[in-house]
Amino acid sequence: MQDTAITAKDLNLYYGDFHALKSVNMNIKYNEVTALIGPSGCGKSTYLKTLNRMNDLIAGVRIEGQIAFEGQDIYREYDPILLRKRVGMVFQNPNPFPMSVFDNIAYGPRVHGIKNKKRLSEIVEKSLRQAALWDEVKDRLHKSALGLSGGQQQRLCIARVLAVEPEVILMDEPTSALDPIATKRIEDLVEELKKDYTIVIVTHNMQQAARISDRTAFFLHGEVVEMADTKSIFHNPSDKRTEEYIAGRFG
Numbered sequence: 643m644q645d646t647a648i649t650a651k652d653l654n655l656y657y658g659d660f661h662a663l664k665s666v667n668m669n670i671k672y673n674e675v676t677a678l679i680g681p682s683g684c685g686k687s688t689y690l691k692t693l694n695r696m697n698d699l700i701a702g703v704r705i706e707g708q709i710a711f712e713g714q715d716i717y718r719e720y721d722p723i724l725l726r727k728r729v730g731m732v733f734q735n736p737n738p739f740p741m742s743v744f745d746n747i748a749y750g751p752r753v754h755g756i757k758n759k760k761r762l763s764e765i766v767e768k769s770l771r772q773a774a775l776w777d778e779v780k781d782r783l784h785k786s787a788l789g790l791s792g793g794q795q796q797r798l799c800i801a802r803v804l805a806v807e808p809e810v811i812l813m814d815e816p817t818s819a820l821d822p823i824a825t826k827r828i829e830d831l832v833e834e835l836k837k838d839y840t841i842v843i844v845t846h847n848m849q850q851a852a853r854i855s856d857r858t859a860f861f862l863h864g865e866v867v868e869m870a871d872t873k874s875i876f877h878n879p880s881d882k883r884t885e886e887y888i889a890g891r892f893g
């Protein structure tokens with residue numbers, strides 16, 4: 643399907659004997675924000691990480707089924723390094739490298755072979771502007787990124803992902819370590835970025851999912867109970883378990 647960036651088909655994931663994802667089927671559409679919600683331990687992060695093969699790095703993980711990105715099987719037809727360039731990831735806790743703001747952003751492009759200083763400067767400025775951070779850091783590009791506030795560090799991490807020109811951005815609870823103002827800035831940024839990128843976000847914050855996502859998938863015990871337009875999930879869920887979770891009756 644032309645509007646679909648990623649398709650998961652009958653995806654099962656095991657950590658040793660533990661069956662963490664059970665026959666997950668999901669289409670993730672271009673230029674949409676897809677939210678993954680559900681109680682702690684239901685498999686949201688595990689699923690998110692399968693989308694750019696981050697689970698490959700964990701010993702004892704076994705994956706069955708298929709994930710296709712733009713029609714290509716990411717586990718059989720893709721180099722994981724190239725995949726992670728095209729499907730970038732932002733983590734729960736901002737994790738800038740212990741180096742300057744500039745070098746944090748230039749790191750990825752340098753790894754991918756860009757050496758020209760002028761070109762690197764252009765990429766750094768463009769990425770920081772896209773991440774709505776440029777004005778705050780343009781006078782301290784060569785100072786340590788560790789001196790930025792938590793919210794600025796998280797936007798820096800988003801800029802770092804943007805610098806390698808991905809198509810998809812995976813976000814694993816990107817605002818859970820941030821205060822409400824920094825959270826609002828990231829939410830506004832997500833809204834802006836979806837014009838050019840496809841975004842999948844894990845969140846514990848129901849209001850956040852309702853505010854920023856187009857479609858929402860509700861996970862429970864490793865299964866997708868229901869996936870639909872965010873409005874329908876929140877106002878008219880078709881499964882009783884979704885309704886109970888959203889009403890705050892468990893999780």
Ligand SMILES: Nc1ncnc2c1ncn2[C@@H]1O[C@H](COP(=O)(O)OP(=O)(O)OP(=O)(O)O)[C@@H](O)[C@H]1O
Nearest residue numbers: 657660662680681682683684685686687688689700
């Ligand atoms: N590396 C691992 N080894 C073994 N089991 C794991 C590993 N990572 C996760 N699990 C288990 O897999 C299940 C799903 O975990 P996952 O982190 O995907 O859930 P989650 O829905 O993202 O939870 P949370 O909202 O608390 O982050 C949990 O039972 C967890 O204990």
